[in-house]
Amino acid sequence: xxxxxxxxxxxxxxxxxxxxxxxxxxxxxxxxxxxxxxxxxxxxxxxxxxxxxxxxxxxxxxxxxxxxxxxxxxxxxxxxxxxxxxxxxxxxxxxxxxxxxxxxxxxxxxxxxxxxxxxxxxxxxxxxxxxxxxxxxxxxxxxxxxxxxxxxxxxxxxxxxxxxxxxxxxxxxxxxxxxxxxxxxxxxxxxxxxxxxxxxxxxxxxxxxxxxxxxxxxxxxxxxxxxxxxxxxxxxxxxxxxxxxxxxxxxxxxxxxxxxxxxxxxxxxxxxxxxxxxxxxxxxxxxxxxxxxxxxxxxxxxxxxxxxxxxxxxxxxxxxxxxxxxxxxxxxxxxxxxxxxxxxxxx
Numbered sequence: 001x002x003x004x005x006x007x008x009x010x011x012x013x014x015x016x017x018x019x020x021x022x023x024x025x026x027x028x029x030x031x032x033x034x035x036x037x038x039x040x041x042x043x044x045x046x047x048x049x050x051x052x053x054x055x056x057x058x059x060x061x062x063x064x065x066x067x068x069x070x071x072x073x074x075x076x077x078x079x080x081x082x083x084x085x086x087x088x089x090x091x092x093x094x095x096x097x098x099x100x101x102x103x104x105x106x107x108x109x110x111x112x113x114x115x116x117x118x119x120x121x122x123x124x125x126x127x128x129x130x131x132x133x134x135x136x137x138x139x140x141x142x143x144x145x146x147x148x149x150x151x152x153x154x155x156x157x158x159x160x161x162x163x164x165x166x167x168x169x170x171x172x173x174x175x176x177x178x179x180x181x182x183x184x185x186x187x188x189x190x191x192x193x194x195x196x197x198x199x200x201x202x203x204x205x206x207x208x209x210x211x212x213x214x215x216x217x218x219x220x221x222x223x224x225x226x227x228x229x230x231x232x233x234x235x236x237x238x239x240x241x242x243x244x245x246x247x248x249x250x251x252x253x254x255x256x257x258x259x260x261x262x263x264x265x266x267x268x269x270x271x272x273x274x275x276x277x278x279x280x281x282x283x284x285x286x287x288x289x290x291x292x293x294x295x296x297x298x299x300x301x302x303x304x305x306x307x308x309x310x311x312x313x314x315x316x317x318x319x320x321x322x323x324x325x326x327x328x329x330x331x332x333x334x335x336x337x338x339x340x341x342x343x344x345x346x347x
Contacts, residue, residue, distance in 0.1 A: 028235075028240055028279070028280050028281055029235065029278075030235065030236050030237070030238065030240075031236065032231075032232050032235045032236055032278055033232070034225070034228060034229055034232055037228035037229070037231055037232050037235075037274065037278065038224070038225065038228045040228075040273075040274045040277055040278070041224050041227070041228055041270055041274055042224075045266060045269075045270070048270060048273045048274070048277075048304075049269075049273055049300075049303055049304055051273070051277055052272075052273035052274075052276040052277050052303075052304050052305040053303055053304070053305065055276055055277050055280050055305065056276055056280075056305040056307070058280070059280045059281050060307055061338075063333075063334060063335045063336065064307065064335065064336055064337075064338050065302070065307055065308060065309055065330065065335055065336070065337055065338060066119060066120065066283055066285075066307060066308040066309075066337075066338040067117050067118045067119055067120075067308075067309065067311040067326075067337045067338065068118060068119070068120040068121070068122055068153070068285070068308060068309070068310050068311060069109075069110075069113035069116075069118040069120070069121055069122065069310065069311055070122040070123075070124055070310050071106065071109050071110075071113075071121070071122070071123055071124070072098075072124050072125070072126075073100060073101045073106055073123045073124065073125050073138070073141070074098065074099065074100040074101065074125035074126055074127070074134075075087060075095065075098040075126055077089050077126065078126040078127065078128065078157075079128050079192065080128055080157075080190065080192045080193060081190060081191055081192050082180075082189065082190050082192075083188075083189045083190070083220070083255060083256040083257050084189065084217060084220060084249055084250075084252075084255060084257050085255065086252040086254065086255055087126040088255075091254045091255050091256070093252055093253065093254035093255060100125065100134060100137060100138075103137065103140050103141050103144060106123065106141045106144075106145065107141070107144045107145060107148070110144075110145040110148055110150060111148060113150070114148055114149070114150055116311070116323050117311070117323075117327075117337050118150070118311055119150065119151060119337075119338055119339070120150060120151040120152070120153055120173075120174070121145050121148075121150045121151070121152055121153070122152075122153035122154070122155065122174075122176065122310075123138065123141060123142075123145075123152070123153070123154045123155070124154070124155045124156075124176075125138070125154075125155070125156045125157070126157075127156050127157040128157050128158065128192070128193070129156075129157050129158040129159070129160075130156045130157065130159075130163065132163075134156075135156075135163050135166055135167065136166075138154060138156065138167070138170075139166055139167060139169075139170035139172075140170070142154065142167060142170040142171055142172045143170050143171055146171040146172075146173075151173045151174065152171065152172050152173050152174070153172070153173060153174035153175070153176055153213060153243075154167065154172055154174075154175055154176070155175070155176035155177065155213075157177075158177075158193065158197055158198075158200075158201045159175070159177075159201050159204050159205065160204065161204040161207060161208065163204075164204045164205050164207070164208035164210060165208045167208070167210065168208040168209050168210050172210060173210070173211055174210065174211040174212070174213045174242065174243060175205040175210045175211070175212065175213065176213035176214070176243075176245070177198060177201045177202055177205065177212075177213075177214055178198075178214055178215050178216055178217070178245065178247075179195070179198055179199075179214060179215075179216055179230060179233060179234065180198075180216050180217050180220075180230075181216055181217065181220060181222050181226055181227075181230055182222065182225070182226040182227075182229035182230050182233070183195045183229070183233070184226065184229065185220075185221075185222045185223070185226040188221070189220055202214060202237070206238075206239060211242040211243070212237075212239075212241040212242060212243070213241060213242065213243035213244075213245065213285075214234060214241040214243075214244065214245075215234070215241070215243075215244045215245035215246050215247065215275075215285070215287070216230045216245075216246065216247065217247040217248075217249055217288070218246065218247065218248055218249065218263055218267065218268050218271050219248055219249030219260065219261075219262070219263035219268075219289075220249055220257055220260065221257070221260055221261075224267070227267075227271050227274075228274070231271075231274055231275055231278050231279070232278075234275075234278075234279060235278040235279050240279050240281060240282055241279065241282055242281075242282055242283065243282060243283045243284075243285055243308065244275050244279055244282045244283070244284050244285065245284075245285040245286075245287040245288075246268075246271055246272050246275060246284060246285065246286065246287065246306070247287045247288035247289055248263055248268055248288060248289025248290070248292070248293070249263065249288075249289060250288050250289050250291075250292070265297050265300075268297075268301075269297070269300050269301060269304050270304075272284055272286075272301050272304040272305060272306050273304035273305060275305070276304060276305025276306075277305075283307055283308040284305055284306045284307060284308065285306065285307075285308035285309065285310070286298065286301055286306050286308070286309045286310070287310055290309065290310070295329050295332070298329060299329075299333055302333065302335065309326065311323065311326055
């Protein structure tokens with residue numbers, strides 16, 4: 001099986017010679033089979049990382065990371081039963097209930113995120129599906145955050161087509177709605193919302209003209225086959241998601257998955273690498289679980305093709321590495337944050 005070849009093309013600069021990579025592969029595919037995805041997962045680790053890094057350099061600026069900040073604008077009391085989620089009203093996790101934040105407070109936090117170097121501001125709310133009055137208030141948040149020069153993203157649960165259209169009119173750039181895992185394994189994690197419900201929301205979001213942010217969680221007891229099938233589902237959507245968050249399960253006390261086994265770090269990195277190969281143009285984001293990752297594991301994730309992180313703030317209700325640690329790690333790796341100019345130049 002060929003995933004596409006690249007050849008080094010030396011570009012000589014009087015100041016510093018470097019090697020650029022010219023793509024020698026077709027446009028992103030939408031016809032991946034489960035066998036092909038599994039074949040990527042079972043490659044020797046070094047071969048898979050080489051393939052992923054080669055694809056990454058064909059489509060993205062190397063050594064550059066997009067910095068996003070995620071703020072919980074409405075916390076707790078979610079009626080769903082997602083087995084990993086500390087915000088479910090069904091689990092005793094110690095997470096308090098907080099109503100939807102005032103617009104001015106959200107804008108203040110967005111301004112602080114921009115000052116710390118974030119270029120995308122994501123707003124998350126613990127809803128099964130937001131009500132009309134909620135959408136109206138969130139639309140105002142979107143307008144004001146976007147006026148700061150930040151990309152905007154929201155994750156609010158299931159959306160009706162009209163709600164997605166209203167958010168688009170407000171200027172929302174991205175909508176996050178994860179599939180979490182394969183359709184086959186999904187029923188072991190969630191019973192209050194079907195897999196088709198999630199796909200229907202993705203369709204509403206895409207039809208409204210919004211960019212899609214959609215990924216999954218590694219470490220819920222799923223098999224390698226489930227991870228491979230999740231990526232097949234994402235890669236075979238009519239249009240690839242622009243962002244693919246790969247989360248590592250945070251085992252929160254009080255949730256049904258609190259006592260689950262730890263994820264093999266190499267399995268986690270393989271998932272990132274296969275996502276990069278199969279969905280080459282997307283930003284692959286290190287999301288939940290990064291607080292528990294060593295610097296070395298994060299460096300491997302970047303080598304495997306991750307090029308976006310959540311940065312600063314708490315990641316909804318679980319911890320996130322602080323800004324100083326992130327800056328220090330990027331400096332050690334010779335990496336740099338994506339500039340605001342690059343973000344808006346690509347928009």
